[in-house]
Amino acid sequence: MSDQSVGGFSAAQLSQIPPSTDPQTSEEIPTHALFHGNISTQLPQNRPDVQRTGYAAFRNEDRGRSAFGKLFWDIDPYTYLALRVKSDGRRYFVNIQTDSIVETDIHQHRLYTREHKGATSPSDPGQWETVLIKFHEFVRTNHGVVTEPQSEMLRQKVKSFGIGLIDRQPGPFELAIGAIWATNLNERGQIDGRMDHEEGDQGSARLSEVTEEKLAARAEEKAKLPEHKPSLRERFPEHFGKVGTGDRGRPGDPKGYSPFR
Numbered sequence: 001m002s003d004q005s006v007g008g009f010s011a012a013q014l015s016q017i018p019p020s021t022d023p024q025t026s027e028e029i030p031t032h033a034l035f036h037g038n039i040s041t042q043l044p045q046n047r048p049d050v051q052r053t054g055y056a057a058f059r060n061e062d063r064g065r066s067a068f069g070k071l072f073w074d075i076d077p078y079t080y081l082a083l084r085v086k087s088d089g090r091r092y093f094v095n096i097q098t099d100s101i102v103e104t105d106i107h108q109h110r111l112y113t114r115e116h117k118g119a120t121s122p123s124d125p126g127q128w129e130t131v132l133i134k135f136h137e138f139v140r141t142n143h144g145v146v147t148e149p150q151s152e153m154l155r156q157k158v159k160s161f162g163i164g165l166i167d168r169q170p171g172p173f174e175l176a177i178g179a180i181w182a183t184n185l186n187e188r189g190q191i192d193g194r195m196d197h198e199e200g201d202q203g204s205a206r207l208s209e210v211t212e213e214k215l216a217a218r219a220e221e222k223a224k225l226p227e228h229k230p231s232l233r234e235r236f237p238e239h240f241g242k243v244g245t246g247d248r249g250r251p252g253d254p255k256g257y258s259p260f261r
């Protein structure tokens with residue numbers, strides 16, 4: 001999608017690129033989707049209701065329905081959204097839409113990259129990298145505006161994942177996406193499993209904060225924790241009563257009362 005839906009002049013395409021080898025660097029280029037096109041901020045004529053243009057985005061198709069209703073992704077067991085990308089350095093946003101009460105709500109997060117085109121010098125072509133974003137760091141928005149009060153993402157019912165470009169800077173853009181997946185990380189910030197990434201590739205600048213000193217401090221804190229944490233039943237036995245006796249019985253019930261019997 002792009003602002004062409006409201007009469008704008010931006011153009012966007014999502015192309016599938018087969019694997020190949022870079023003739024200059026001999027680098028193996030994996031199969032990927034290429035989000036590319038051109039951004040234009042020109043306003044359409046005879047449309048006074050359109051005040052802003054210059055955006056483009058894509059998302060996956062809906063999963064459809066089953067005999068039990070609509071199909072969704074359940075990402076609740078995971079901490080991070082991982083993206084294997086090669087960016088031109090423009091201001092992209094990652095969008096997640098859930099089955100929320102307000103259908104136009106979208107959870108967004110900036111796609112920060114470190115190895116993008118021009119990162120070290122104007123001639124730097126950029127490199128593939130893995131970016132990791134914590135799900136709880138996404139911000140709920142509506143039509144591009146942050147909504148208040150914020151609410152936690154409904155991770156059990158995710159409808160779509162997508163990426164948008166809304167920097168409104170005229171000119172071409174190009175973002176290669178090798179994979180998008182949900183994951184958990186070990187203490188060293190490495191990805192659990194192998195999804196076409198280099199070992200120890202941390203991707204996000206936030207993960208560069210994982211150091212040996214912090215890992216040692218965390219291990220020391222764990223060592224100080226008590227081996228056994230008493231449960232609520234152990235801490236308040238007079239409230240729960242004795243197991244199997246039903247001594248919290250109601251009057252006149254010699255066997256005790258249990259809402260589960």
